[in-house]
Amino acid sequence: MSTTSDFALRAGQYVGLAADRITFRGGQPLNGHVEVRGAKNLVTKAMVAALLGESPSLLRQVPDISDVNVVRGLLEIHGVKIERDNESGDLHLDPSNVERAHMAEINAHAGSSRIPILFCGPLLHRLGEAFIPDLGGCRIGDRPIDFHLEVLRNFGADVQKLPDGIRMHAPRGLVGAKITLPYPSVGATEQVLLTAVRANGRTELRNAAIEPEIMDLINILQKMGAIISVDADRVIRIEGVDRLVGFRHRSLFDRNEAASWASAALVTKGDIFVGGASQPEMLTFLNVFRKAGGAFDIHDDGIRFWHPGGELSPVVIETDVHPGFMTDWQQPLVVALTQAEGVSIVHETVYEQRFGFTDALNQMGANIQLHRECLGGQYCRFGQRNFLHSAVISGPTKLHAADIEVPDLRGGFSHLIAALAADGESVVSNVGIISRGYENFISKLQQLGADFTVED
Incomplete structure (x- = not known):
């Protein structure tokens, strides 16, 4: 061998x-x-959530996988300072100096990952705008981003489709919304959570996904200062807050x-x-x-x-x-x-x-x-x-x-x-x-x- x-x-x-x-x-x-170690379907989303905080975050048990490296690259070109302890899997994320990234850099770092769509809400809150390239991922079926785009429009984002991707603006900020998903999509539920926590007012999401990774993301957002409740009938309610802080969390x-x-x-x-x-x-x-x-x-x-x-x-x-x-x-x-x-x-x-x-x-x-x-x-x-x-x-x-x-x-x-x-x-x-x-x-x-x- x-x-x-x-x-x-x-x-x-x-x-x-x-x-x-x-x-x-x-x-x-x-x-x-x-x-x-930590779930791929949680740690990558938790890294994106760190963008919402006004202070550094610590995410424990992060696996050394290529999807994590893609998200790390995307965060770093947006000004997030990241340090990793390879032995423990601890990831330190400091979003103090978030900035706009060039379109070419985003395209280069996104690769085949579909995670960039989840950057939109946090970047709209931090910068007032966001850009995502064409999305990849495993070819196992139709994974439309229509859910995501419609969600962001409901929050007040101006969404423009361009030849090389999608650009969004929120010059007047984002506001809470009442949303019902046609299918309990994990990605769309994550999009709502990452966008609603800083939106002005209340958000109600019906037919939400309730996977353990979703619940762990909610745990992280609550540690950051979010107000989120989950009902047994797949209804999630979020009260927007003015600011969020960093988190310390051991991932699922x-x-x-x-x-x-x-x-x-x-x-x-x-x-x-x-x-x-x-x-x-x-x-x-x-x-x-x-x-x-x-x-x-x-x-x-x-x-x-x-x-x-x-x-x-x-x-x-x-x-x-x-x-x-x-x-x-x-x-x-x-x-x-x-x-x-x-x-x-x-x-x-x-x-x-x-x-x-x-x-x-x-x-x-x-x-x-x-x-x-x-x-x-x-x-x-x-x-x-x-x-x-x-x-x-x-x-x-x-x-x-x-x-x-x-x-x-x-x-x-x-x-x-x-x-x-x-x-x-x-x-x-x-x-x-x-x-x-x-x-x-x-x-x-x-x-x-x-x-x-x-x-x-």
Whole structure:
């Protein structure tokens, strides 16, 4: 087994390039201990929230992933001074000298990230204007920014679409608004929160997302001086305040990464202790994991996941917004379900094109059929729209080696664990994309006993 010590850095710099390749020699269980730090879906938004404060902030347990580096670059070109303790993951953010950034600089630093849209509210409060470039992100379905733009218009922003991006002005400041989302979008909910806390007056948001990462962002904003209440019926109310201060906060653990390592233990017939994971945020995943035949043990400092032996069981899953089964959990788990005895069904209701990663699994010997029909009992936005958004997985099927190109973040991790479970040598390319959300995944695989070689 071999790797290169600077691979994580190179992957962060060259996300999406096919030159990043790993050769895996599969068939060995993954055993050992890995640590997960702050959630990608929280820490990047918390960094943006620091823009709203009049004093420095401290964010703890920040993972070293490329999405964090993108947001750091965007903050720094806007004048935020940032220092990082690499060992602890502590991030110090000082927004005392926020300033306008040049359009070319924003374009250069944004890369494929979709985070820049969330800069708009804070920058409108601080500078009276904001600019965002065309947005990227994983190609797993339609992620329109219309929700975001309409939200900002409701607060009083003047939004202008330009050939190279979108410019916004708020010369008279922003005012509270009454907003109802057509779908409980996480990104749109974050947009409302980051904009409403400094807006003049009250804001009411209906049909809001209530994911744990959203609640942790609310915790951060409350520490900064915001006044926010959350009702059980997905209604969030915010009273705007004149000023906010910095925060000190330990970020919520990354439950997506934790679930990915759990699936890796299951598909390779291994035993992995995920340090930093906790039960409440993973309740729904743990139920499905147990139904599929996996075993777990809850500890104060993490969760142990393992394959207890015997046959895995088929399950029926419908992804949904919280507290449902997360869409980011299904891709790694689908790999494990290829080894279950019988037929599993996964109905994807969040992203309409999230099953593209199954092509590679079928190439490796899996039996996965995709359907346009809604193979589930709950309401689905994608019904009768010709999207292949339901999967039928028949198993068990023996996986064999293949050459694979990573399509997106979660699908990419799924390909890695499929290659580790397959017989023979698999070559996985475009692996840099995985560094968007998995900190030091190469060294973690090494810790777990994976057999692989990194190629330039």
